[in-house]
Amino acid sequence: MGWLCSYTPLELIYAAGFRPFRIIGHSKPIESADSYIHPNYCQFVKSTIDLAIEGVYDFLDGVVFVNSCDAMRRLHDVWKRFIPYKFIFLLDIPMGNFTLGSKYLKMEFQKLKIALEDYSSNVITDVLIEEAINLFTETRALYHELNSLRMEDPPRMSGREITELTIELFHTDPKSWNEKVKAILKEKRKTTTNNDNPRIILSGSPIHDAEFIGFIEDCGLNVVYEDVCTGSKFFDIQIKKSADLLGSLSEAYLNRTPCARMMKVDKRVKSLIVVSKKFKTDGIIHHSLKFCDTYLFDVPILKEQLMAQGLSVLFIESDGGLGSLNQLKTRIEAFAEMIR
Amino acid sequence: MVKTDMLKQYFAQLEAALKKKLETKVTARRRFIYEISRIGSRIFDENWSIGWTTVFVPYEILNSMNVSGMFIEFFGAMLSGTGLSQKYIEIAEGKGFSTDSCSYHRSIIGAAMDGLIPEPDILIGASIPCNGGVKALKRIGEIFHKDVFILNIPIEITNDSIDYLVEQYEQMIEYIETETGRKLDKNRLKQTIKYNNQAREYLIEANDLCKKVPSPANSNDLKNFIIFILLQGTKEGVEVAKLYRDEFQNRIDNGINGMLDEKFRLLWIQNRIQFKTDLVEMIEKEYGANIVIDELNYIWWEPMDESDPLRSLAKRMISHPIVGPAERRIKTLVKLSKDYKIHGAINPSHWGCRQSTGARVLFKDALQKVGVPILDLDVDCVDERNYTPGQIKTRLEAFMEMISNV
Numbered sequence: 001m002g003w004l005c006s007y008t009p010l011e012l013i014y015a016a017g018f019r020p021f022r023i024i025g026h027s028k029p030i031e032s033a034d035s036y037i038h039p040n041y042c043q044f045v046k047s048t049i050d051l052a053i054e055g056v057y058d059f060l061d062g063v064v065f066v067n068s069c070d071a072m073r074r075l076h077d078v079w080k081r082f083i084p085y086k087f088i089f090l091l092d093i094p095m096g097n098f099t100l101g102s103k104y105l106k107m108e109f110q111k112l113k114i115a116l117e118d119y120s121s122n123v124i125t126d127v128l129i130e131e132a133i134n135l136f137t138e139t140r141a142l143y144h145e146l147n148s149l150r151m152e153d154p155p156r157m158s159g160r161e162i163t164e165l166t167i168e169l170f171h172t173d174p175k176s177w178n179e180k181v182k183a184i185l186k187e188k189r190k191t192t193t194n195n196d197n198p199r200i201i202l203s204g205s206p207i208h209d210a211e212f213i214g215f216i217e218d219c220g221l222n223v224v225y226e227d228v229c230t231g232s233k234f235f236d237i238q239i240k241k242s243a244d245l246l247g248s249l250s251e252a253y254l255n256r257t258p259c260a261r262m263m264k265v266d267k268r269v270k271s272l273i274v275v276s277k278k279f280k281t282d283g284i285i286h287h288s289l290k291f292c293d294t295y296l297f298d299v300p301i302l303k304e305q306l307m308a309q310g311l312s313v314l315f316i317e318s319d320g321g322l323g324s325l326n327q328l329k330t331r332i333e334a335f336a337e338m339i340r
Numbered sequence: 341m342v343k344t345d346m347l348k349q350y351f352a353q354l355e356a357a358l359k360k361k362l363e364t365k366v367t368a369r370r371r372f373i374y375e376i377s378r379i380g381s382r383i384f385d386e387n388w389s390i391g392w393t394t395v396f397v398p399y400e401i402l403n404s405m406n407v408s409g410m411f412i413e414f415f416g417a418m419l420s421g422t423g424l425s426q427k428y429i430e431i432a433e434g435k436g437f438s439t440d441s442c443s444y445h446r447s448i449i450g451a452a453m454d455g456l457i458p459e460p461d462i463l464i465g466a467s468i469p470c471n472g473g474v475k476a477l478k479r480i481g482e483i484f485h486k487d488v489f490i491l492n493i494p495i496e497i498t499n500d501s502i503d504y505l506v507e508q509y510e511q512m513i514e515y516i517e518t519e520t521g522r523k524l525d526k527n528r529l530k531q532t533i534k535y536n537n538q539a540r541e542y543l544i545e546a547n548d549l550c551k552k553v554p555s556p557a558n559s560n561d562l563k564n565f566i567i568f569i570l571l572q573g574t575k576e577g578v579e580v581a582k583l584y585r586d587e588f589q590n591r592i593d594n595g596i597n598g599m600l601d602e603k604f605r606l607l608w609i610q611n612r613i614q615f616k617t618d619l620v621e622m623i624e625k626e627y628g629a630n631i632v633i634d635e636l637n638y639i640w641w642e643p644m645d646e647s648d649p650l651r652s653l654a655k656r657m658i659s660h661p662i663v664g665p666a667e668r669r670i671k672t673l674v675k676l677s678k679d680y681k682i683h684g685a686i687n688p689s690h691w692g693c694r695q696s697t698g699a700r701v702l703f704k705d706a707l708q709k710v711g712v713p714i715l716d717l718d719v720d721c722v723d724e725r726n727y728t729p730g731q732i733k734t735r736l737e738a739f740m741e742m743i744s745n746v
Contacts, residue, residue: 038689038697040440045698067495067664070470074698077666081702090665095467095474096490099511104492104504263474263490291440293694297475300436301482317438 001116002057004048004075005066006229006259007093009109009249011136011239014174015128016116018061022170023048024230027209027322036078042289043320044206045075052083062087062119064112069261069294087119094254095263105250113246129245139174142181143235146188150224151279154193159202159223160214163231167210170230195222198282198339201275203227203268204260205289208320215325216285220336224279227272228287233257260294268298269305276311283312283339285332290319312339343455344384350422351380368583369561375576376567382408389461389520392480394473395566396466396660397491398653400532400573401513405522407462412476413611414567416444419451420614420722428454429723437479442692443723445476452480459484462519464512468493469662470695489515493657495664505654532573533646533653539572542581544639549588550632551680554602556591559620559631561598563612566636603628604743607676607712609635609687609703610696615724619736627740633680638672666699670706677712684713684743686736691720713746715739 001018003010010020025047032053033046051057062085065076076090092108094101113124143166149156165184169177199222202213207230213223226232239252257271258264272284286302288295299315306313314335318324358374383390388408395411402409419425420443428450429443435453437446451457463481465474465488474490481488491508494501513524550557562584571577591597606623608631613619623629640661644652657663661672677685685707689697704714715735720726 036701038700040691041694041698070472070694071698073665073695077699077702080665081705090495092495092664094492095471096488096492100504100507101492104494104501107500107504261471263478263488265478288438291694293438293441293470293472293475296438296441297472297479299438301479303436315436 001087002060002063003066004044004063005068005072006234007066007068007253008064008091009112009253011129011132011249012109012113012116012124013064014132014135015124016113016120017122018116018120019173020170021060023051023057023063024167024170024206024208025051027212027320029321029323036082037074040291041071041074042205042292044208044289044292045071047208047320048075049078052079057083060085062089064089064091066090067092068259069292071291071293087115089115095261097264102247102250102254105254106246109246109250126245129249133239133245133249135174135178137239138178139169140235140237142178142185143232146181146185147225147232147235149185149188150222153199153280154195154197155199155222155224156188156191156193158193158214159217159226160210163207163210163213163226166226166231166234197222198336199224199280200339201225201227201272201279201281201284202231202287203272203284204287205292205295205320206230207287209322211322212320212325215322215329216332219329219332220340221285221332224281225275227257227275229259233259260298265298265301265305269302269309272306273309273311283314283335285314285316285335288315288317290317344458347456347458348381348384351377351384355381366583368580368587371583372565372568372580375571375580378576379408379410379570383410383458389516389522390458391462391464391516392457392460392477393464394466394469394477395569396468396493396657396662397464398509398657399569399571400536400649400653401509401524401529402516403573404529404532405513405516405520405524407516407520407522409464409570411569412448412473412480413444414570415451415457416447416722417564417567417611417614419447420724421616423615425615425722426725428456429725440692442470442472442476442690442694443720445472446692447722449476449479452483460486462486462516463488464491465489466491466493466657468657468660470693472692472694493660493663497655497658501658502651502654505658506650509650509654529649530646533644533649535575535578536573537643537646538578539581540639540641540643542578542585543568546581546584546588547633547637547639549585549592550598552592553605553681554597554599555605555630555632556588556596556598557630557632558598559606559624562634562637563620563631564614565634566611598632599624599628599630601628602630604683604740605630605632605681607631607633607635607673607680607682607685609673609685609714610693611636611688611690611721613688613717613719613721615722615727617727617729617732619732622733623736623740626737627744629683629740629743631686632682633676635669635673635676638676640672662695666702669699670702673703674706674710677707677710682712683746684715684739686739687714687716688721689716689718691718691723691726713739713742 033049354377425447431450465477641656
């Protein structure tokens with residue numbers, strides 16, 4: 001079952017008997033998407049259309065979209081019209097400081113649950129949901145364990161390596177991923193690395209490709225945390241055990257470190273400060289995808305608030321394609337020199 | 341002079357000039373703009389609190405609480421119409437706001453940074469029509485060290501989703517009461533619903549009269565009529581709506597058409613171009629084309645129940661065609677095309693409008709099925725810096741000729 005946004009409750013998809021598969025598009029130049037949607041949409045949206053039109057996602061049973069931003073809502077519409085699947089679901093999610101939010105999100109999760117049951121003819125029992133929660137909780141715990149190796153100086157794992165693993169999780173069975181990570185953990189604990197490059201957090205819009213992180217690291221930096229929904233932040237969910245499983249799930253998803261769409265920039269700043277201390281970083285690179293309103297609108301206030309905290313921040317914007325990154329090389333290298 | 345005084349003076353002068361004109365001749369359009377200018381002036385009236393909002397918030401509630409609401413997109417349009425937007429857009433861009441974001445929002449952010457707009461007592465943003473609007477309002481709030489009350493408009497209409505929005509409206513009322521000290525007068529709120537129902541009837545009649553071929557209205561009679569939102573639930577709103585109905589009926593009774601020789605009937609999708617251009621004049625004069633309906637002028641909601649105002653307002657909001665997936669909006673466009681016997685549709689595809697431009701292929705696809713060609717202008721409706729009149733005119737001419745040859 002395809003999904004795109006990190007606010008998708010993977011536990012429900014898994015409990016319904018589907019393997020969740022994250023649609024993240026590509027980082028090459030856009031080919032056909034402009035004929036289906038306006039060119040002023042981000043690479044994340046356009047590249048998924050490219051691949052969907054090409055038939056790359058034809059193996060999926062369906063897609064769960066989230067009404068996470070205006071662009072995602074329109075992607076849902078275009079997909080529904082031009083890439084017809086038997087199952088397409090648009091999950092709504094509230095934003096802001098919501099005292100009523102988790103109640104509404106629980107209703108939305110309930111709707112998704114019923115829709116998945118109808119489509120799969122499987123009953124999603126509490127036992128199945130609990131099993132899925134346990135599985136993904138283990139996945140998240142393993143990631144954090146692995147990620148803690150990057151708290152060390154020098155980090156025992158590169159940003160490129162861990163992002164490759166994260167993207168692999170999006171496209172594989174979490175059970176086998178968990179086993180693989182356990183083995184990697186053993187191996188990585190024995191290895192040492194040797195570089196004294198400055199340590200940074202990469203924050204901002206979704207990243208499609210581990211090579212993006214690799215490129216930044218090749219400019220003389222260690223990326224030790226990806227504050228993006230395709231990186232470390234993805235794993236930042238804690239589900240409280242309770243009899244009200246959907247209630248617990250909705251609270252956990254809503255209370256995670258917010259993405260820019262959730263309109264809580266103060267929480268984003270606080271979280272960056274916490275991560276910065278925890279991972280002993282020297283600076284932050286904030287990357288916005290071109291046309292990504294949610295992140296771009298946060299840039300001026302983030303700049304003001306992060307700099308007021310004495311943090312070194314480089315703000316970059318790109319179309320998300322690897323080809324355009326070379327234009328940013330000099331700026332990233334200069335930033336690396338500055339924070340060294 | 342402080343900058344907000346400039347704004348106060350602008351509205352006062354506009355109000356005075358229109359009042360004078362109304363003394364010589366009353367037209368619906370003139371009265372409409374006069375009432376809007378009064379609302380502009382009202383933000384400087386100490387008896388009213390000031391609320392900056394996004395476009396789709398329940399103005400009936402604000403009006404019942406003596407909160408003078410002003411939606412940021414209206415203000416962005418006004419800056420553009422008066423030729424002032426460029427300065428403010430550049431101020432916002434200078435602070436790091438992206439040139440690809442919506443210029444309605446960039447211009448008001450710049451205006452707020454420059455001290456042009458008065459400090460709000462409250463800020464309310466709705467998740468519909470766009471995230472960009474809420475973001476812009478957040479940034480404006482930060483300038484004044486105030487947070488934004490966010491309304492999450494559910495995407496599907498069910499009893500549960502209506503309850504959810506009603507609860508949010510109740511919280512919103514508490515927020516307004518806390519921030520302004522003004523209590524909600526429930527009788528006044530009921531009265532706003534009554535006024536809304538009356539205005540609604542007149543507006544439906546006025547719109548229906550425009551279905552007549554040729555239309556009694558011209559392309560500009562109901563231009564930017566979405567700002568009627570500011571008058572929702574007011575006596576003045578009823579009077580304006582009635583004036584439009586009467587004026588169109590009167591024209592029909594007297595054999596007067598909106599334009600001299602209406603050959604083609606056009607549908608305008610979303611907002612008009614806000615800065616001054618001669619495009620509409622050109623299509624009217626050179627091609628005999630009349631914009632007989634604007635998408636956003638469609639009255640989509642059912643009569644409201646005075647005894648249950650919040651629920652009625654919630655139902656109206658959730659059932660708006662722009663809420664949720666594009667399907668409802670597409671159905672509305674198809675309906676309008678049929679009802680108004682449309683020959684062609686113009687979609688400005690406002691640059692930076694992420695909630696709308698992405699549906700343009702779907703609009704084209706649906707309208708073509710009912711024989712209505714559509715022109716995507718790819719224009720920024722507020723920021724005229726990149727406006728290339730020659731290019732736009734050529735495309736418009738080609739489109740009109742294509743329609744003429746059908």
